Amino acid sequence: xxxxxxxxxxxxxxxxxxxxxxxxxxxxxxxxxxxxxxxxxxxxxxxxxxxxxxxxxxxxxxxxxxxxxxxxxxxxxxxxxxxxxxxxxxxxxxxxxxxxxxxxxxxxxxxxxxxxxxxxxxxxxxxxxxxxxxxxxxxxxxxxxxxxxxxxxxxxxxxxxxxxxxxxxxxxxxxxxxxxxxxxxxxxxxxxxxxxxxxxxxxxxxxxxxxxxxxxxxxxxxxxxxxxxxxxxxxxxxxxxxxxxxxxxxxxxxxxxxxxxxxxxxxxxxxxxxxxxxxxxxxxxxxxxxxxxxxxxxxxxxxxxxxxxxxxxxxxxxxxxxxxxxxxxxxxxxxxxxxxxxxxxxxxxxxxxxxxxxxxxxxxxx
Ligand code: AGP
Numbered sequence: 293x294x295x296x297x298x299x300x301x302x303x304x305x306x307x308x309x310x311x312x313x314x315x316x317x318x319x320x321x322x323x324x325x326x327x328x329x330x331x332x333x334x335x336x337x338x339x340x341x342x343x344x345x346x347x348x349x350x351x352x353x354x355x356x357x358x359x360x361x362x363x364x365x366x367x368x369x370x371x372x373x374x375x376x377x378x379x380x381x382x383x384x385x386x387x388x389x390x391x392x393x394x395x396x397x398x399x400x401x402x403x404x405x406x407x408x409x410x411x412x413x414x415x416x417x418x419x420x421x422x423x424x425x426x427x428x429x430x431x432x433x434x435x436x437x438x439x440x441x442x443x444x445x446x447x448x449x450x451x452x453x454x455x456x457x458x459x460x461x462x463x464x465x466x467x468x469x470x471x472x473x474x475x476x477x478x479x480x481x482x483x484x485x486x487x488x489x490x491x492x493x494x495x496x497x498x499x500x501x502x503x504x505x506x507x508x509x510x511x512x513x514x515x516x517x518x519x520x521x522x523x524x525x526x527x528x529x530x531x532x533x534x535x536x537x538x539x540x541x542x543x544x545x546x547x548x549x550x551x552x553x554x555x556x557x558x559x560x561x562x563x564x565x566x567x568x569x570x571x572x573x574x575x576x577x578x579x580x581x582x583x584x585x586x587x588x589x590x591x592x593x594x595x596x597x598x599x600x601x602x603x604x605x606x607x608x609x610x611x612x613x614x615x616x617x618x619x620x621x622x623x624x625x626x627x628x629x630x631x632x633x634x635x636x637x638x639x640x641x642x643x644x645x646x647x648x649x650x651x652x653x654x655x656x657x658x
Contacts, residue, residue, distance in 0.1 A: 302645045304447035304539070308631045309498060312491035314452040315624075317441035318459050319487055325466045325480055330420060331436040337418045338471040341391040345416070346373040347407040348395040349655070351450040352457060354531040355395050355422075358623050359461035361524035366479075366620070367469035376407035377658075386414035393464070394421045397445060397453035398654035399428020406658070408433055422460040424453050438463060447646045448653050449538050451631050454531065455494075458624050462487065486621055496615040497628045501636075503612050504629060507594055508636030511542065514565055518556065518591075519546040519630075521569040522579055528623045529569055532630030539638040539648050549582035560591040562608075567633070569626050572598035572617040583609075596629050598622070 300306035327334035344363055346356035353375055360371040376394075380403070392411045396404050399421070408419060408430070420436035424445070431437050440456035466483055469475035511517065517536060521529030529546035536544040547556050549568070560566065566586050570579055580603070583593055587608060594610050597603040598617040605611045618625050638645045 301639065302447065302635075304449055304451060304635055304645050307445055307447055307451045308628065308635060310443070311452050311455050311498075311628065312494045314440075314442045314456050315459055315494065316491045317443075318456045320441065322463065322484075322487075325463070325470050325475070325484070327467055327471060329463060329467065330438055334436050334467075335471065337391065337420075337436060338468055340389065341418055342369065342389045343387060343391070344369055344371045344393055344468075345387075345390045345411065346371065346393045346395065347376045347379055347404060347411065349376050349401055349403050351454050351531055351534060352395040352397060352404070354527040354534070355454055355457040355461060356393070357527035357530070358458060358524055359465065362462060362465040362620060363468060366465050366474065367472055368474050369468055369472065374407075376401070377403040380407040380410040384414075386411070386416055388415050388417075390416050390418065392416050392419045394419070394430055394434065395423075395457055395461070396421065396428075396430050397424045397442070397450055397457070399423040399425040399430035400654050400656050402656050402658050405429055405433065420464070422457050422464070424456065448648055448651050449535055449634070449645075455624050455627055458627075459487065459490070462621065483620070486619060490621065490624060493616060493618060493625055494628055497625050498632075500612055500614075500629060501632055504632040505636045507610065507612070508633055508640055511540070511565060511633070511637040512640045514542055514563070516559070516564055517542055517544040518559070518564060518566045519544060519569075520549040520552070520566060520579075520582065521546065522549045522575045523573065524620075524623050525569040525571055525626060528626050528630065529567075531627060532567060532569075532634070535631060535634040536637065538651065539634055539643060539645050540641050541643060541648075542637065549579050552582055552585055557585060557589065560586055560589040562590040562592065564591050566591045566593050567630070568593055568595045569630075570595050570597040570601050570603055571622045571626065572601050573622070576601060596626060
């Protein structure tokens with residue numbers, strides 16, 4: 293195992309650093325945006341459907357939540373995202389015109405498989421999976437698929453599986469947009485260019501590791517943390533909080549920043565670190581006033597800020613500058629720094645990073 297780990301201390305760290313390769317591989321056969329990328333008959337299915345229902349668990353569910361922002365904004369198709377174990381047991385109104393999308397690293401998660409079967413039992417036959425294991429039950433059970441090429445993920449905490457899922461979901465977004473007549477040739481070209489540049493952009497983001505390590509040291513004695521994001525970065529905040537909980541055992545919660553004043557602000561004291569995802573997007577000014585709300589209560593802010601956000605280091609405001617603003621694909625870059633933060637916090641706390649207590653890599657029982 294030591295040889296396999298190379299220069300890395302844990303599989304999780306190795307897998308975080310493998311992301312440029314994993315994403316490059318996931319895009320390998322993509323020359324153009326064509327439905328055939330999702331399998332035979334995809335074009336017909338994409339033409340027929342008029343909404344999307346995404347089913348998944350855990351980190352894969354957060355990938356689905358991110359995709360909802362993309363699909364509604366770019367493809368203009370309504371999207372619902374549900375936690376698989378909830379969907380399967382509630383009375384829902386089936387829509388035969390739904391594209392049912394399951395997302396799963398392993399393709400063997402019992403809850404997600406059961407949710408898929410439930411959807412089919414309700415007459416929804418247009419099924420597609422974004423999955424990392426080609427030979428899995430999920431791929432066998434779905435009509436269409438997109439196989440991510442993260443490679444084997446050993447660490448229980450999902451890292452490269454998540455970012456490659458996001459790439460697969462962005463491909464799906466573009467494809468749906470194209471079939472529905474909502475993607476200009478110009479847009480297609482520029483999104484493809486951005487996708488292809490991702491490995492380099494992630495490499496630049498990984499170079500922030502020493503700065504993130506310095507922050508991690510400050511998180512070690514903490515028992516709570518808040519993560520804030522807005523819009524398509526809200527699911528990334530959720531993912532950052534889950535990662536910190538899973539491997540460092542620090543209690544963490546994520547909120548869309550605008551929701552702070554509706555409750556969680558009461559938790560903010562000088563003992564509460566607040567991690568902020570600050571992309572340079574149209575919500576930036578609103579986010580800055582949310583940060584001010586925290587700062588005024590003595591909360592300590594840890595801000596991952598895109599270039600040009602004009603957010604600077606000062607008392608109780610720590611800033612790590614992200615290499616570049618990455619438009620619609622920005623959630624992928626902001627994921628990487630949050631992975632590093634939880635990883636190094638956990639290492640310093642001395643937990644079993646690759647095999648956190650009470651958890652299994654693939655949850656094949658209910
Ligand atoms: C993520 O770090 C978790 N270990 C977990 O939430 C995982 O994403 C979930 O169990 C779903 O697994 P799957 O993608 O293999 O279906």
